Amino acid sequence: MRNMIFILFVVLFCNLPVQIAHANPNALQDLPQALKNSKLVGQGLFSFMFWDLYTAKLYAPDGVLDKNKPFVLQLEYLRDLSGRRIADKSIEEIRGQGFSDEIRLADWHNQIQAIFPDVRNGETITGVAVPDVETIFYHGTTEIGRVKDGAFTKHFFDIWLSEQTSAPELRMSLLGAL
Numbered sequence: 001m002r003n004m005i006f007i008l009f010v011v012l013f014c015n016l017p018v019q020i021a022h023a024n025p026n027a028l029q030d031l032p033q034a035l036k037n038s039k040l041v042g043q044g045l046f047s048f049m050f051w052d053l054y055t056a057k058l059y060a061p062d063g064v065l066d067k068n069k070p071f072v073l074q075l076e077y078l079r080d081l082s083g084r085r086i087a088d089k090s091i092e093e094i095r096g097q098g099f100s101d102e103i104r105l106a107d108w109h110n111q112i113q114a115i116f117p118d119v120r121n122g123e124t125i126t127g128v129a130v131p132d133v134e135t136i137f138y139h140g141t142t143e144i145g146r147v148k149d150g151a152f153t154k155h156f157f158d159i160w161l162s163e164q165t166s167a168p169e170l171r172m173s174l175l176g177a178l
Contacts, residue, residue: 039063044173115145
């Protein structure tokens with residue numbers, strides 16, 4: 001199964017040009033007031049083969065992640081990607097971690113496919129985790145949608161934060177361990 005995902009991923013991204021992104025240091029300034037005291041926990045680069053796809057930054061209150069409290073994960077894309085590809089890959093990653101309720105996966109896929117826009121080099125999608133409640137998504141500083149399902153919130157952020165992540169080095173960087 002992982003080999004099929006790998007091949008699909010290669011096919012989807014093999015024709016994309018390499019581009020460089022510029023970080024926005026004030027990216028959290030327009031998020032909800034409750035998260036304004038959030039500080040960077042860690043950051044890292046996600047690459048696939050020789051393509052840099054995005055930089056990820058994890059923010060939490062006072063720079064300390066507690067998965068039982070709200071936190072923020074921001075992805076700044078380093079190349080143009082379709083929202084559909086982002087949604088597809090997100091669900092593949094959740095499934096790859098062992099979540100097998102296909103009805104819920106299909107529902108979550110429909111919801112995030114409707115939320116995620118196509119992104120261009122340098123644009124951000126930010127997810128705000130409100131544990132056991134919902135995930136709030138932003139494109140840049142504009143709220144673009146919510147998934148009101150605490151299970152989705154857990155499994156979605158586990159793409160990056162779980163020990164079963166497909167990107168363990170990125171996880172360690174996000175957690176400030178590298």
